[in-house]
Amino acid sequence: MTSNPKKHIIDAFLREIYGEKSAPDQTAEIRRRLLEKDQTLASDSKLGLGLGTDHLESDSVEPPVPLVSVKSEPVKVTSLNWVGVAAAILVGVGLVGAIIQIAQNRNPLVDQVAKEGGGEKDIAGLAAIEDADVEKKQKDKSGRPPAKGVDRSDLVKTDIGSIETGAKPKQPGRLQEQPGLTEPAKGIQAKRVFPERFAVGVAPTELGSILDQINSSLSENWRVNVIASRVPVEGSLWLERLFDCLLGRAPSDLDIARFSQDWESQEGRRRIVHQLVAYQDYSREFANHWADLFFLSLVSTHRVSLEEMGGSRGQPLRQFLRESFQKEKPWDQMVTELITAKGSMNPESALYKPEAEYIAIHGRNSTQLAAQFSRNFLGAEIQCAQCHDDSLYSLGRKDFFGLEAYLTGVKVSQKTGYAEVTESPIDRKNLGRFYFDEQKVSIYAPPTIAGRETPLDPADPRSDLALAIVQSDQFSMTMVNWVWREIYGYGLSRPGRVKASINAPHRPLLTHLAEQWSASQFDFRTMIEWVVLADAFSAPGAPSSDTLAKDIPKFGGVPFFSYSYDKTKHDVKSAIAKLVKAYQAPAGLTLVGRLQLSPGTSPAEEVDPLNAVDDNVLPIELEVPDFAKGWGVEAAMVAVLDQIALSAKLEFQTKLEHVFMLGLKRKPNGMERSQAQQLLSSAGTVDVESEKQVLQDIWWAIYPR
Amino acid sequence: MEKPSTSANTELDPLLLVDTFQTGIWRYLRAMGCESSLADDLVQDTFVTVLQKPFEHYSDAATASYLRKVALNLFISFKRREGRVVATENIEAISDAWQQWVKDDSGDDLFFTLNQCLEELTERARWALKMRFREKRSRLEIAQSLKITEHGAKNLMQRAKKQLRDCVESKSQPPDEKTTRN
Known part of the structure; x- marks a missing residue:
């Protein structure tokens, strides 16, 4: 009897999912074997010719192998083809060529060379013809000549370049490292010079060394500020904190049993962290949790309406991020894809591009x-710099308009209910932007990113933009700071002013971590390990009396991470995690924002009543004021509940669905619906206030404690 | 024979071909029961064999199918050299199932669908599968760990795999149906 064939496929994939072995990248090895074979290939092999000038040359690993091993000679009549000559006399010169070719078993491309050049041409000649063909193809596709500048396919769209140079193979779409990238000398094309890549030449160091750096930097700050170091938390609490930060949930009994042997020693803790970020059963959860957090950071500070979402409601972007995190895509690549994306949000469309x-x-x-x-x-x-120079952040209007210069061709349109991102080439004479200063004088802002002038390819500006962003120090620092902030509640620098001098005590540490992360190829899991294995992560959960006056970031001071700010952070993070789960929700329900920690602003500014409540949008964007941060999850959830309950536009049953989704991640069943309706009827008058009262009662009944 | 499109024929890039299809071929061989190290070797052999001769790329699907065929032949040859019997009807059935399930060239879609489906299993079922596939634990050990009988462990894993199959089936709806639904 034959077993179910699909079982074999499932088993094979499960073995891979559970970490037995993944499909390896064997391109380099295949290439090496082809090179060996190619030296003996017959000259009529299409492969040999295809690889000869394009793909198999290598500067570092092996010498270039000329696949057409002899120089192409002009057609000559030799003693071997007298028959051909005789035939030429009879039927004409064209036929002679064909007969000679057959007689000599010639390579068709060699003949092409002879035809094009009429004389001797070598491999370089072949390459020149191929270049011309590529240029012609590009021209044909776009209807215009290829843009001046570097060949973008080398920068963004393919990894073949890495194979050519013998470098480590990269994933498709991965940006190549380009220290001081310059345009290869090609005719009259303008020279394009990108600023030097951040942390070029920095070698990645070992985990222990980085942890030493973090610990010594923080403890030095404690010493300077006379903050006494204290006994770290015990293992079980540490594990709880770790699960909350990395997976967004509490450890189960099974998890506790599994890790309890390891959590007391530093080495054991390293093993636990590694398992949470790298082992398949946890790593998927880890990836999804962090993808959701990053999703929220990408859509935050912007109240997104259903119309702006274009009918796709954030799902494609979220799915793209989840897949990117699961695939462990390097962050420079992921961000490049986000910046350069164009396409439709319609999943049925051939142009569907979720990252767009x-x-x-x-x-x-x-x-x-x-x-x-x-x-x-x-x-x-x-x-702010759109209207005035911002001296606090050292940002000028030139910076703003220099960045905006890359984005003027981007267009978002609506097609059949879905947004579509397109881009037209920049056709203005000056690639930068003009603006008026206070004296109404027109000022030219050249293309500028991260304070440095950068090239702009008018045919593909966003690829240049992405390259300049991910090669800048600010990118690496910003991402490290974001992760630190998500884990510790406060960043090493203030978000939105990462390079400014605020939080100066931590700037050397932030710079060091950013350099190391860049040197580590922007591997997210690596960075997470640094951050959670630092001693500060084991800091006690409450401040001591002497610390309280010196380490109080919630009142706007510099955070020294001498104790865990978890009453603030973990409660809000848990609330966020619950809200994100709720996002999967009843049809038509859309998450529009996130809970935000906004230290430094007054409660009056932070409490945002969320004016417009769309029928289909659940407005979750809440600014948690300082005074409310101790309220924890309950306060956050009640605030969300109020948003739902007090909405005048939602029907009671729809509100009930929202409440169930928030609490139980499912819709109410028929019996629950009818019981809720009875509760409402028994309340007497049916108005928004009584609905709120009933929904709150239901909430506290179903709330998972 | 249908005439291939010009673009498909003229833009063959051998290393891009390798890059695009190697993962799918490797996974296909693994589904056929090939050991991982042997699958590594056979993937290399497949591309070296195919690319030594003039090769025309008609479409991704056709190329993937052709490469799978070559890889399978190499696998069968290897088994025969080892003196092993190869049940061809089973191989054909797996090939058909592969064709039906793996819509893309690499198997990545199925990989992620399966990952999603795993999330829908109970924690106990996931734990059992993990012990089976990662830790290579015996059925008895799994049963002891979960405090159930050996038969119970077998049933648990069978049900979990059945649930995974059903889940993948439901998620791998043919694109034709999606478009005609509109």
Whole structure:
């Protein structure tokens, strides 16, 4: 009897999922074997010719192998083909060529060379013809000549370049490292020079060395500020904290049993962290949790309506991020894909591109998009500089318009209910932007990213933008700071002003971590391990009396991480995690924001009543004021509950669905619906207030404690 | 024979071909019961064999199918050299199932679908599968760990795999149906 064939497929994939072995990248080995074979290939092999000048040359690993091993000679009549000559006399010169070719078993490309050049040509000649063909193809596709500048396919779209140079193979779409990238000398093309890549030449160091750096930097700050170090928390609490930070949940009994042997020793803790971020059963959970957090950071600070979401409601972007995190995509690659994406949000469309939703959400106009890019990837709140130079952040209007110059061709349109991101080439004479200063004088802002002038390819500006962003120091610092903030509640620097001098005590540490992360190829899991294995992560849960006056970031001071700010952070993070889960929700329910910690602003500014409540949008964006941070999950959830219950636009049964989704991640069944309706009827008058009272009663009945 | 499109024929890039299809071939061989180290070797052999001769790329699906065929032949040859019997009807059935399930060239879609489906299993079922596939624990050991009988452990894993199959089936709806639904 034959077993179910699909069982074999499931088993094979399960073995891979559970970490037995994944499909290896064997391109380099295949290439090496092909090179060996190629030296003996017949000259009529299409492969040999295809690889000869394009793909198999290598500067570092092996010498270039000329696949057409002899120089192409002009057609000559030799003693071997007298028959051909005789035939030529009879039927003409064209036929002679064919007969000679057959007689000599010639390579068709060699003949092409002879035809094009009419004389002797070598491999370089072949390459020149191929270059011309590539150029012709590009021209044919776009209807215009290829843009001047570097060949983008070398930078963004393929990893073949890495194979050519013998470098470590990279994933498709991965940016190549380009220290001081310059345009290869090609005719009259303008020279394009990108600023030097951040941390070029920095070698990645071992985990222990990085942890020493973090610990010594923090303890030095404690010493300077006379903050006594204290006994770290015990293992079980540490594990709880770790699960909360890395997976967004509490450890189960099974987890506790599994890790209880390891949690007391430093070495054991390293093993636990490694398992949570790298082992398949946890790593999927880890990836999804952090993808959701990053999703929220990408869509936050912007109240997204259903219309702006274009019918896709954030799902494509979230799915893209989850898959990117699960695939352990390096962050420079993931961010490049977000910045350069274009396509439709319609999953049925051939142009479907889930990552383009990030642009679709924020790309209503180029200034808004510039502000969002700067906020998310450069850690600089640059929008103020649209109207005035911002001396506090050392940002000028030139910075703003220099960044916006890359985005003027981006267009977000609506097609059949779904947003579509397109881009037209920049056709203005000056690639930068003009603006008026206070004296109404027109000022030219050249293309500028992270304070440095950078090249702009008018045919593909966003690829240049992405390259300059991910190669900048600000990108690496911003991302490290974001992760630190998600884990510790406060960043090493203030979000939105990562390079400014605020939080100066931590700047050397932030710079060091950013350099190391860049040197580690922007591997997210590596960075997470550094951050959670630092001693500060085991810090006690409450401040001591002497610490309280010196380490109180909630009142705007510099955080020294001498105790865990978890009453603030973990409660809100848990609330966020619950809300994100609720996001999967009843049809038509959309998450529009996130809970935000906003230290430094007054409660009056932070409490945002969320004015418009759309029928289909659950407005979860809550600014948690300082005085409310101790309220914890319950307070956050009640606030959300109020948003739902007090909405005048939602029907009672719809509100009930929201409440169930928040609490139980499912819709109410028929009996529950009818019981809720009875509760409402028994309340007497049916108005928004009584609905709120009933929903609150239900909430506390179903709330998972 | 249908004439291949010009673009498909002229833009063959051998290393891109390798990059695109190697994962799918490797996974296909693994589904056929090939050991992982042997699958590594056979993937290399497949591409070296195919690319030594003039090769025309008609479409991704056709190329993937052709590469799988070559890989399978190499696998069968290897088994025969070892003196092992190869049950061809089973191989054909697995090939058909592969064709039906793995819509893309690499198997990544199925990989992620399966990951999603795993999330829908109970924690006990996931734990059992993990012990089976990662830790290579015996059925008895799994049963002891979960405090159930050996038969219970067998049933648990069978049900889990059945649930996974059903889940994958439901999620791998053919694109034709999706488009006609509109």
